[in-house]
Amino acid sequence: MASAVAAPGHQDRYAGLKRHEVILLFVLIAAVAVLAFRSEQFLTTGNLLNQGRLLVEVGLMALPMTFIIITGGIDLSVGSIMGLCAILLGVFWQKLGLPLGAAIALALVVGALAGFVNGWFITRVGVPPLIMTLATLALYRGLAEGISQARSVRGYPDWFFGLGQGELWGVPTQLWLLLFFFVISAIVLTYTTFGRSLYAIGNNEVAARFSGIPVDGIKIAIYTMSGLMAGLAAWVFVSRVSTTRSDMGTGLELDVITAVVLGGTSIFGGTGTILGTALGVVLIQLLKNGLALSGVKGDGTIVVIGVILILSILVSDLLRRQRGAEH
């Protein structure tokens, strides 16, 4: 896999990324236009805000996933971590009788811990990320199923629904949360040593190591972040749908990875931006919504997501090769 890609100059890479995001923006505008034309309900403030509410869980998990894929890794276990945290949140509160606030905090800790376990085995033991997170995809979901015994938890107090169902200044509460993390992630990725190190690791891990970048520590940090964000997504999700089940978040890793890849982050590592990921997340949610409004059933939309995932990689690969030929 470690084919010696001719490292593009800093300037070129920046231009290329810009191009990807501009293309994506045009696609987004075109999609909105087509969907608005096909359904009157689509382009209404109410619908758009509601769609904003629905994309928050995927959006939260897509931010650290962007970091991970930039380093050339992957995390398939995010959907399972979300399910595990959701279940534990309910179990800590209802079965163990903890205050709800403490239960939420503990669930977040478990999420971070689950991500840490991924990162630790990937860096210290050398398990490939794909395999490690495939194993924990099964393990964490299995724990969620075993702990819950397929029983759901409901009956949360009213204040708990504020995050998932409430509004702040006319905008769904959880969108503010996503916006906050979006800005933080974008700043971290673009302007901090930590963020720039991610690109270095993705472009050439050995060189990054020799440059004195603490590669293992950084990797453990981003997988832990991924787990923590999955925990946060679980909190938002439970608050939005008012109940807790062990199958929550099943298959969500597909949406998350598709959004990141569609956003221009190379699956081979080394390139990608948070802005691109945000556009990817929005585009996928709008497509889902638009298809639903034009009569495609819920499960039909995942066909489109699968096609987009494969196509976006083919197209970005094609663009990259073309750029390579120009030089």
Place this chain on the structure above:
Amino acid sequence: MAATMALPARASAGSRLRRFLFSQEGILLIAIIVLFVAVGAYNQRFLSANNLSTIFLGNAYIAVAAIGMSMVIVSGNIDVSVGSLIGVLATISGTIAVSGWPLWLAWTLPILAGMAISAVSGWLIAYLRVPSIVVTLGMLSILKGGLISVTAGAWINNLPQGYHLAQLRPLGVPMAVWFMIVLTALAAFWMRYSGFGRSIYAVGGNAEAARLAGIDRARTVFIVFVIHGFFAGIAAVLFATQLSVIQSTVPPNLELTVITASVVGGVSILGGTGTVIGSTLAAILIAAIGSSLVFINVSPYWLRAVQGLLILLTVLADLARRRKRARHR
């Protein structure tokens, strides 16, 4: 990725036995025997003919699917869409059977369809160089979503007489089990002794060396995926013909069970090593564990956690073994 292939050395009978007992296949065989003896001692009904039949007949198709998956993983790739593929192919088989076409078409067309669909994935992976995890993740949702939107989850009832191939019992053993045994033996023999079989190991073990040896990597990977589709097709037919009703949905977590069987069977996830005998033994072990949970009064909801733990432990053992081997050199 300086992986090496274990060279089978000529050895005396004694050391050969020892080598077998410490191989992944030997360990699995011992684990299966221990499990059956221990759980059988705890609860005799576990060993009843009825339960054994459920374990083997009900899970033989997983072992068959794991044969193709093992080849895919040995070649250094992965397929997370196999569960959805089997769901789609089983539905195709059932639909053909109830629409009055000859039964042999219901048994063979799904296999061809499996090869065709898997060929598409294989083409994207081998020739367009898209990573297999991405292609098959996309394929998973295309097949799963496609299946549900086409069938709307309707069940297929009234399957015709004589359709249930897997349930036939030549010599008292279910047909599905015959398929499992014969296909495992053939595939194991073919992978070990045929030129193409060896080239799969070469491509997965050391792509550069394989290239220098004149092996066409892309062609090998493509053909591996077509063969994988063939086994998925047979697995789907065995799966469909053991049921009295085919639910047109994707069996939940099937891909994970199949991958677990391959990995636990000793197919190194780093590519280049492993046998299908191991994956078949692992499929039996996993099925037996799943069944034994009920008999030792553990909730079956823990099964998936056990599976995840099994994958993790096997991968860790594989890494440890490789490191030890590297140190000995």
